[in-house]
Amino acid sequence: MSAARITEEAEFQVSPLSAHIGAEISGVDLTRPLEQKEVRAIRAALLKWRVLFFREQFMSHEQHVAFSAQFGELTVGHPVFGHVEGHPQIYSISKFRRATRFEGQPLLRPWTGWHTDVTAAVNPPFASILRGVTIPPYGGDTQWTNLVIAYEKLSEPLRKFVDGLRGVHRFAPPQGAKGTDAFASAVEQHTLVSEHPIVRVHPETGERALYVSPGFLKQIVGLAPRESQVLLELLWEHVTRPEFTVRFKWEAGSVAFWDNRTTAHLAPTDIFDLDFDRQLYRTTLVGDVPVGPDGRTSVSLEGSPMGAAAAIALN
């Protein structure tokens, strides 16, 4: 598909990368303050394409924070794993941040690793902004999936059924696992658990998204354990169908900006079979409490809501 102007007012280009999700934006410099019309146009493109990609944006941590702040309040880097020293809003995504997670052989399934950021919190971040600094010459791609099209492509009887369900999202060590390192003990000490609707109504567009973050959603409320497991596996397999996804090849200076209310994503694991380093940095924007089609909001079962980094620094 050829590039097209995204709005009448903003002068940059949007090039869609797949049928349902992902567009590359060119002709805008994110290292300087944006004009209001540019902010509006980027927000509109984000709602339409779910994840936006920008190239050759060589930003410092300060510029990354300043760019992010034009779209909302920033959270602390990560509620469990902290932040880059001296930069409370920046979370370091380094290659080996989780290399030795838990003892034992992991159970790998096709949806393993897919997640939406921090859905164990009652108010998961509404958006994430990830910038590439050290990028391998090959390998290390990230994938995103569109949870709205996933909802729409369910059969009508199943859509009606899941509309009324709620699920428990948990940030905790796998059952029976024993932590072996700082990563594991951080998770053990900062358990976060929330109940969210299985179908989330987007607060800006009213769209329904299948809110089934595979990495965090552990159980469907009210179903027998086996019923819950089988239905979750069906939904996880469904949301990660390749035709709902886009795959992004990073370069140094690339930025990905995604809407966590309508997407899940998959960090690469092929980098562990390569000797190359990989370093990215992420900011996240404070989100609202999800609402289901029946108007019921999410509830926190354990842990605190994700506050703004500014508020945390003051307290």
Ligand code: SIN
């Ligand atoms: C993330 O899950 O936010 C990181 C994705 C990546 O490392 O590509």
